[in-house]
Amino acid sequence: MRYPFTSIEEKWQRRWEEDGLYFVEDFDARPKYYCLEMFPYPSGKLHMGHVRNYAIGDVVARFKTMRGFAVLHPMGWDAFGLPAENAAIKHGVHPRDWTWANIAFMREQLKKLGVGYDWRREFATCHPGYYRWTQWLFLRFYYHGLAYKKKAPVNWCPSCATVLANEQVVAGACERCKTPVTRRELAQWFLKITDYARRLLEDIEKLPGWPEKVRVMQENWIGRSEGAYVSFPVVDHPAEISVYTTRPDTLYGVTYMVLAPEHPLAEELTAPGCKEAVAAFVNRARALSELSRTAGEAEKEGLFIGAYCENRLTGERLPVFIANYVLMEYGTGAVMAVPAHDQRDFEFAKKYNLPVKVVIQPPGTELDPRTMTEAYVDEGVMVNSGPFSGMESEEGKKAVTAYLQERGWGGHQVTYRLRDWLISRQRYWGVPIPILYCAKCGTVPVPEEDLPVVLPYNVAFKPTGESPLKDCPEFVNATCPRCGGPASRETDTMDTFVCSSWYYFRYTSPREENGPWDRAKVGRWLPVDQYIGGVEHAILHLLYSRFFTKFLCDNGLVGYDEPFTNLLTQGMVLKDGAKMSKSKGNIVSPEEIMSKYGADTTRLFILFAAPPERDLEWSDQGVEGCARFLDRVWRIVSAVLPEVKKAAPPKKDLVGVNRELRRLTHVTIKKVTEDIERFNFNTAISAVMELVNGIYRFCDRVPQVDRDPGALREATETVAVLLAPFAPHISEELWERLGHRESIHRQPWPEYDPGLLVEERITVVVQINGKVRGRIMLPPAATPQEMQDEALREPRIRQLLMGKTMSKVVTVPGKLVNIVVK
């Protein structure tokens, strides 16, 4: 028989809401704790990944509340984005109506899950009251020169009909729809995140509370490298080609130069006879998708453009090529090719029969260009390098760089892989970029007092590759705030990651009208003490948010330069070993599970089945087991209720089974407390299960006259309290039935009594040569000598030691005795 979860859950959800149980005031005497889960995109319904995310967050929030913290635990909606617009195109629903309907539905689902949010703080990023401040922040970036428009080759997703940020391109394809990305030359808005590359990298050290995995991913993404820039004068032309290299020690081994096809000098330097071929090559390379140009096995292709430049160190003339393997976006868009010591250059040189010149000799062997099958890319001793010959690579790098610097031919340089963040999107359902274009005044920012630039409701949704706002005259046509003349509005909207880069500040003062947030409230709550979400945001959202926070800190808008002190990245929810997805048809819907088993069982299973960081394999039988456990709790509490309801506190001097029950209770409190602190929810729950099993055994074996009702009451109430963060409804109901008036979620977390943890007698293992050969019972305080003596008195041990020589005895107090014999 199943306990009546439906009525219990409804009853308490209603009661909690009426009582405002989860409201938290901004200022009270308790220490603060900000617990935040990544807010969802309102796609329609919650999926199991959401359930996992919010169940984990709720355990943390409830636990910290019971431990005496003022816990800020809010929820909101990352509500702009493409799916809304795609739904509009497909089903003829307006993105706004679609989004708000989804929000209403998902809010109810979260409430049914029993998550304890302060719903007064809810907001959606698509509300003008919120995006007004997104625009305001954009203008702060703009005024500091960190928001700029430039024409550049950008990633274009033909299916989404919009441009994408670098971070949104995964293996050359759109991270949303997996369509291969193409390149387009477009004028687009960027945020200058590269200005913060150094600090974003260095400050990763300030994040010991983040998973190593995420920190490494960010480090790799930012991609710092140290080297030199070197300029090469072009022969018979005033221009110089500047390159970036991490191996200035190989400068004497350069045998040719390569420009990216998009390089500004490529066309200019092309000899008259080569014009046509070069133009054709450049066009071909430009049209190629990022995928085919960069993914693995793409054959290196290039073309001599008929120009030469000079290596100032050797005086050699070097032919200039354009080639598909050089990227315009990195370094200077040009490289010096050293085939002997760079694998890419080596492959290119072999294909086009270019000379290979060895300038680094590895220790022990001698390289011969004629017999080399691959480049030697490691360090060694410089050879054929003029005055630098004989130097070690490491020393040579410094010496060559210094030499270049003295002569003005180059110098030391640090380069990052990180590129500026492209935030323009040619889509309707996003924050309008608050910029005007005036024929007289040029680019003019919308004055702050005119914000928000409101997204018009009546537009036509066609995926044309241009923003639907372009066809909306009442939006486009505006007046220039500088000269009063006619102006047109920017019609691109912002990447939704802009909206989510600052939402965690807004929860502190969600209706603030005088600024994006109330400074004092942000000071009270930030930084986020515990952030919880999927690892898929390891780079995108988390890097952008760090960038925003640093910028805001520099401008005195917040007092911290890192937003998230501790980060927990949860694993995926799998079914049959694969991520749940529509296409695989292996989706388990939270609605179905919750109506069949209730929210408490659903939460309990998802927390019990695996530790939070690890992937979780869904198991219907596992859910069944958790339901059974809660039934078991329900039954035992109901059964002992008459016995314990009026019981006095447990007597101090209990012995035997009653004391044993108290010991188990306190051991469990200790274990559950420590496990929750370490996010080991699965073992915390198993400890509660053991306590419940212990109560059952106690009731099964100890006649009622011999039971101490106080000890039994303590055990029973402890089960309810320890379960409260995991299964908030059933524990609240049991708490009430046990005679309490105040919510269980307002109770202080129980303390264990260390004096009750000790056993009267413990089992000590006796080993001979590390193998268990016997067990002895001893008081826990037995000294090593007593342990050893007792072990040696054991008949079986004596028998096994017969005729052997004891060479050593190792004792671990409270644990074991190991006798080493020869």
Added chain:
RNA sequence: GCCGGAGUGGCGGAAUGGCAGACGCACGGGACUUAAAAUCCCGGGGAGCAAGGCUCCGUGUGGGUUCAAAUCCCACCUCCGGCACCA
């Protein structure tokens, strides 16, 4: 290729130098029942034997350190994730 993480019963997982397999699932036995379900209690790593208690083997593989290794060190294998022509 580089960087991370993981590998333990039939399954999810526990143990971070000290009794491997907690807890749960599945399975088996018992009690209750006319019976079944539910429930409650008990039992389950493998192999061997002179079998009811003992021996041996056992945490991906092979070596090492240690009185003692799932745990620490070295080499390798497999799976998962991230990055990947970044000069």
